[in-house]
Amino acid sequence: VKIVVLFSGNGSNLENLIKHFHCKRFGDKETQIIPITNRPNAKGIERAKKYGINTTIIDHKEFESRESFDAELVKVIKSIEPSLVVAAGFMRILTPVFTEQIRAINLHPSLLPLFKGANAIEESFNSQMRVGGVTVHWITPELDGGEIVEQGCVKKIRGETLEEFRQRIHDLEYTILPASIKYILNL
Ligand code: GRF
Numbered sequence: 397v398k399i400v401v402l403f404s405g406n407g408s409n410l411e412n413l414i415k416h417f418h419c420k421r422f423g424d425k426e427t428q429i430i431p432i433t434n435r436p437n438a439k440g441i442e443r444a445k446k447y448g449i450n451t452t453i454i455d456h457k458e459f460e461s462r463e464s465f466d467a468e469l470v471k472v473i474k475s476i477e478p479s480l481v482v483a484a485g486f487m488r489i490l491t492p493v494f495t496e497q498i499r500a501i502n503l504h505p506s507l508l509p510l511f512k513g514a515n516a517i518e519e520s521f522n523s524q525m526r527v528g529g530v531t532v533h534w535i536t537p538e539l540d541g542g543e544i545v546e547q548g549c550v551k552k553i554r555g556e557t558l559e560e561f562r563q564r565i566h567d568l569e570y571t572i573l574p575a576s577i578k579y580i581l582n583l
Pocket of ligand 1: 403503566
């Protein structure tokens, strides 16, 4: 069972997925993580290397349009024939060229539909809400708008800093995303 993971930077979720799924057995199925990034200097590339896993780099700067980048990404993914594609910290808006051909989920650090976009953790932290959270959803052309697979929440602690809250959100991501993948792939 091949799982493609798309990422752009730090890659802590990629590393967590490698720990959960790379060369692991679930009944008669064996899982394998295949990382792809759009940034040649993403830190996650080194994280994967520690486990002996090479990352495919598709540098978006080499493409004239979102569509031509997406077409290349689709071509590479189709050649892998994965059971699932997971975007974890993949900072690219995907066009219908991608979404109409590839079944993929995304990890987002808020309780969607609240706080879409790139500043979700900070916006949750600064909101009047007493909880924040994490969402796994299917990717559609609408940014952070597809059908929700799973959510979890984090209760705010009075007096905590943004960085403390951010860390607790990430810790929740490290359980919610693997659980969602197991559910989708019936592992
Ligand atoms: C995560 O918070 C994820 O929810 C968001 O981007 C962040 C990626 O972190 N989409 P990392 O690269 O996995 O460390």
